[in-house]
Amino acid sequence: MLLTADQLTSLRIDLQSLAGIKYEPILAELLDHYATLTEQHMDTGLSFGDASKWAWNDLGQGEGIQQIQDDYIANIQQQIRSRHLAIVKSYFRWPAFLTTALVGMLVYLVVPLLPADITRYVLLAVVFIPTFIMVWLERKLKNEPTSQRFLILEYMANHNKQHVNAVVISANFWLILIDDHHSHFLQAYSTFIMVVCMLMVLYTVSFVQLLNERFDFRTTIA
Amino acid sequence: MYVYGMSTSPNSQLLKGSLSVMILRLLEGRDRMYGYEITQKVKKLTAGEMTVTEGALYPALHKLEAEGLLTTETQVVDGRARKYYSLTKTGQTEAAGRVAELTTFLENLNLVLNLKPSL
Numbered sequence A: 001m002l003l004t005a006d007q008l009t010s011l012r013i014d015l016q017s018l019a020g021i022k023y024e025p026i027l028a029e030l031l032d033h034y035a036t037l038t039e040q041h042m043d044t045g046l047s048f049g050d051a052s053k054w055a056w057n058d059l060g061q062g063e064g065i066q067q068i069q070d071d072y073i074a075n076i077q078q079q080i081r082s083r084h085l086a087i088v089k090s091y092f093r094w095p096a097f098l099t100t101a102l103v104g105m106l107v108y109l110v111v112p113l114l115p116a117d118i119t120r121y122v123l124l125a126v127v128f129i130p131t132f133i134m135v136w137l138e139r140k141l142k143n144e145p146t147s148q149r150f151l152i153l154e155y156m157a158n159h160n161k162q163h164v165n166a167v168v169i170s171a172n173f174w175l176i177l178i179d180d181h182h183s184h185f186l187q188a189y190s191t192f193i194m195v196v197c198m199l200m201v202l203y204t205v206s207f208v209q210l211l212n213e214r215f216d217f218r219t220t221i222a
Numbered sequence B: 001m002y003v004y005g006m007s008t009s010p011n012s013q014l015l016k017g018s019l020s021v022m023i024l025r026l027l028e029g030r031d032r033m034y035g036y037e038i039t040q041k042v043k044k045l046t047a048g049e050m051t052v053t054e055g056a057l058y059p060a061l062h063k064l065e066a067e068g069l070l071t072t073e074t075q076v077v078d079g080r081a082r083k084y085y086s087l088t089k090t091g092q093t094e095a096a097g098r099v100a101e102l103t104t105f106l107e108n109l110n111l112v113l114n115l116k117p118s119l
Helices: A005-018 A024-042 A048-058 A059-091 A093-111 A116-126 A130-143 A147-159 A164-177 A183-211 B010-026 B035-045 B056-067 B088-112
Strands: B002-004 B050-052 B070-077 B080-089
Touching: A005 A024, A005 A048, A024 A048, A024 A059, A024 B035, A024 B056, A024 B080, A059 A147, A059 A183, A059 B056, A093 A183, A116 A164, A116 A183, A130 A147, A130 A183, A130 B080, A147 A183, A164 A183, B010 B035, B010 B056, B010 B080, B010 B088, B035 B050, B035 B056, B035 B080, B056 B070, B056 B080, B080 B088
Parallel strands: B002 B050
Antiparallel strands: B070 B080
């Protein structure tokens, strides 16, 4: 006996409210299983209400069903971690280090040629770049909530180095207090900050690439 | 009766490792299968002696999918999305290997279990 759209909605609500299933891929899969079990019980002559109760029991009830979701989340999180590590490793190879060193050298040579004020403003702007990228990314993820994006957002919240950004940004505000007689310090400091920012930008961009990876929904629609 | 579930009994732990091999073996002989179908197939093949619970089945399927041994496609059936699993190329090779490995293990286990006291 096939279920009606209303009956399917009722089963979906059971999964969401009684078992706390919130990730769409797992919800769709469990709904199909729950619905099939309910149909089997209805074929024996039970009403929809009784059949769904038996099916719920067969499915493992709230706790058992939640465990399936927990395993699913753990599985996806493991994939996200592995993939992010691979992405970060792929960035931090000799071409990236060479480019960073060259940029650092360029900054070291150029800073003495610039007025100190310009250098200060440029540095203040540069240190915000990783934070801007991260804020943009978080807003993008919040506006397009899918299961995978939500899990990546959680992962980012746990792993992004915003506190490092905060330290670098606040350290730069002290530059305002440095007068023009400390040009050697400014030159060395600018080089150091530029290198740190390059590395931080690379790390931040790794999250952008992570966002474009697919961990679930690899399924094709027939 | 054997239950592939979330129980931590010695039996359950012993059987848990072989669930993925069973799934791979079932899919070897079929184009594709969905979750409920797998549970029913196991039940039918073992005349109800073995039950795979959903709590054990889906994590195993998702793990095999993450390992790249299974691929999935979704089709709308009876008004709901149904996720079908099938073996990838790697999965086909891996299935043959894992089935052979488990078979050898069971044969050896059988030899030990059937050991006569006098030996």
